[in-house]
Amino acid sequence: MRQLPLGLGPQEVPTFDNYAVGPNRAAVEHLCGLNGQHAPAPVYLWGEPGTGKTHLLRALAHEVASLGGRVGWFDHTGGPSEFDEGWRLVVFDSCERYGPADQHRAFATFVQATTHGQLIAAAGRWPPVDLPLREDLRTRLGWGPVFQLLPLSEAECRAVLRQAADRRGVFLSDEVMSYLQTRFSRDLGSLMSMLDRLDRFALATQRAVTIPLLKQMLAEEGAPVAQGEFR
Structure with missing residues (x-):
């Protein structure tokens, strides 16, 4: 009879320290400096699967939360039902997978987050201009710094x-x-x-x-x- 292994313990929390930087140092340094700024321009990460887009978004969320900030997280599977003025950071992940209803909610949330001076970070597989999204949402995702994440050698x-x-x-x-x-x-x-x-x-x-x-x-x-x- 085969022995079933016990769980290996909780998965490592994604942080900036345990991200393999490789050729993506500029993106990491930019994200590391966001939390100390007031209402910086939205940042958008794009790249192929496996380049660490979600890892970096979660690392930023972890840093914000560790300092007492609240985070609103949106992806193609859903997110908070209502906007929260108390969020310090709003994250939009897997943007290329948003359906019409997701896009409507993401746009409304983006506008509210901007109005309230909240940090905004987003990611998708392609650059904003190539995302299959409504034009007003695409332009807002590409409004600030855009970083392409490259795979490790x-x-x-x-x-x-x-x-x-x-x-x-x-x-x-x-x-x-x-x-x-x-x-x-x-x-x-x-x-x-x-x-x-x-x-x-x-x-x-x-x-x-x-x-x-x-x-x-x-x-x-x-x-x-x-x-x-x-x-």
């Missing part, structure tokens, strides 16, 4: 993955690392998710993390064993 990604494995007490050999980076999605978010699954599977089977273990995990999950199809 292969070497940077490898270093972050190694550090994450070390924190978990997982030995990730160069062979396993290369296999992951060459046969699966290379964005850091996907690789960290794979590491989490591998860690849990290794605990459950009481085996070291190896390529055969990875293949076994994928087979039991019903996923295809990588043969270059994830390149």
Whole structure:
């Protein structure tokens, strides 16, 4: 009988300190300086999945909350039902996924947040001009600084993955690392998710993390064993 691993504890809270900066230092430095300003221009982050857009928005929200500020968070799954004048920060995440009702509510909230001098931070997969949104919302999202988040280089990604494995007490050999980076999605978010699954599977089977273990995990999950199809 396979031993089921206990939970690995609460997930690490996204902060600026645990974000792998890579080529995105300008965006991080700008966000770090926002909380001390009064009613700065809205900031918008865009980039491919896995570049850390939501991580940085949550890091900003965490910083605001740690200083006693309240945060209103909106994404395609919903958000607070009413506007709160007491918010210090209003966040609009996954903007490219907003439907007509979301767009209407986001626009109204954006206008109110601006009127009350609240911080505004938003993110989406594409730059504001390319978002499939109503024009008045698009123009407001692009009103202030806009930062494109770029993925980490292969070497940077490898270093972050190694550090994450070390924190978990997982030995990730160069062979396993290369296999992951060459046969699966290379964005850091996907690789960290794979590491989490591998860690849990290794605990459950009481085996070291190896390529055969990875293949076994994928087979039991019903996923295809990588043969270059994830390149």
